[in-house]
Amino acid sequence: MKSPEMEITIDRNGRVTVHIQGVKGRACLALADAIQAIVGLEESRKLTSEFYDQDGDVRIHGDTRSDTATQVHARSRFPWERS
Amino acid sequence: MSAVCILTPMVVASWPALSTAVLGAASALGFALSSQEGAPSRRGHAETEVELEVPNSEVIEDGLDPSRTLEVVRDGVRVTVGVDSRGACRVWVHGQGRSEAELRQVGETLVGAIVQQFAYHKLMTAIKERRYHVVEQAREEDDTIRIRVRL
Numbered sequence: 001m002k003s004p005e006m007e008i009t010i011d012r013n014g015r016v017t018v019h020i021q022g023v024k025g026r027a028c029l030a031l032a033d034a035i036q037a038i039v040g041l042e043e044s045r046k047l048t049s050e051f052y053d054q055d056g057d058v059r060i061h062g063d064t065r066s067d068t069a070t071q072v073h074a075r076s077r078f079p080w081e082r083s
Numbered sequence: 084m085s086a087v088c089i090l091t092p093m094v095v096a097s098w099p100a101l102s103t104a105v106l107g108a109a110s111a112l113g114f115a116l117s118s119q120e121g122a123p124s125r126r127g128h129a130e131t132e133v134e135l136e137v138p139n140s141e142v143i144e145d146g147l148d149p150s151r152t153l154e155v156v157r158d159g160v161r162v163t164v165g166v167d168s169r170g171a172c173r174v175w176v177h178g179q180g181r182s183e184a185e186l187r188q189v190g191e192t193l194v195g196a197i198v199q200q201f202a203y204h205k206l207m208t209a210i211k212e213r214r215y216h217v218v219e220q221a222r223e224e225d226d227t228i229r230i231r232v233r234l
Contacts, residue, residue, distance in 0.1 A: 012225065015092075029086075038206060040092045044089045046086065
């Protein structure tokens with residue numbers, strides 16, 4: 001696993017993009033929250049697959065349709081991930 | 084990778100902290116501090132003026148003179164940075180013989196640089212407080228600042 005790192009870019013207008021790498025689950029969430037508290041307004045947050053390793057928490061709901069096709073919806077517990 | 088966050092800085096600070104960011108940004112863009120620091124902005128004769136706001140800004144009251152301003156100049160363009168009645172940071176760009184579009188571009192570039200400087204200093208202060216290790220930092224050709232931090 002990659003060592004825990006952050007890559008921060010601040011563009012010429014001051015917009016900040018933070019890439020958190022090598023940090024899983026709740027620790028990643030806490031770090032993202034801390035950075036938001038430091039910088040200001042969060043425009044978007046995308047949690048990548050590594051987030052769901054170990055400390056992550058994902059619920060799966062299964063629906064069976066009348067034509068026997070099964071739809072599985074992966075539903076994150078985090079509101080900002082729901083479309 | 085674990086997460087990608089995109090953030091817009093809120094420029095909330097006391098006047099001394101904000102003026103540090105202003106001076107840093109202005110200096111990087113080739114502006115020089117005018118001898119009129121602290122005086123209210125006055126539009127000169129036949130000067131064009133453009134007014135801009137630093138987005139998401141608030142200058143925290145610290146009991147100092149509310150008419151505090153900072154003035155920088157470059158190539159005949161004079162930029163005054165101050166605080167409006169709502170406490171937001173504003174920028175007035177003055178120039179003789181310059182179009183509004185030209186002055187607006189100068190102002191927008193400076194405003195962007197001020198926000199960038201402010202965000203940079205806030206992040207670097209937090210990184211040092213948390214004793215994270217800055218592996219690499221650089222300013223790219225498009226003026227983006229890139230910082231790699233080991234946690």
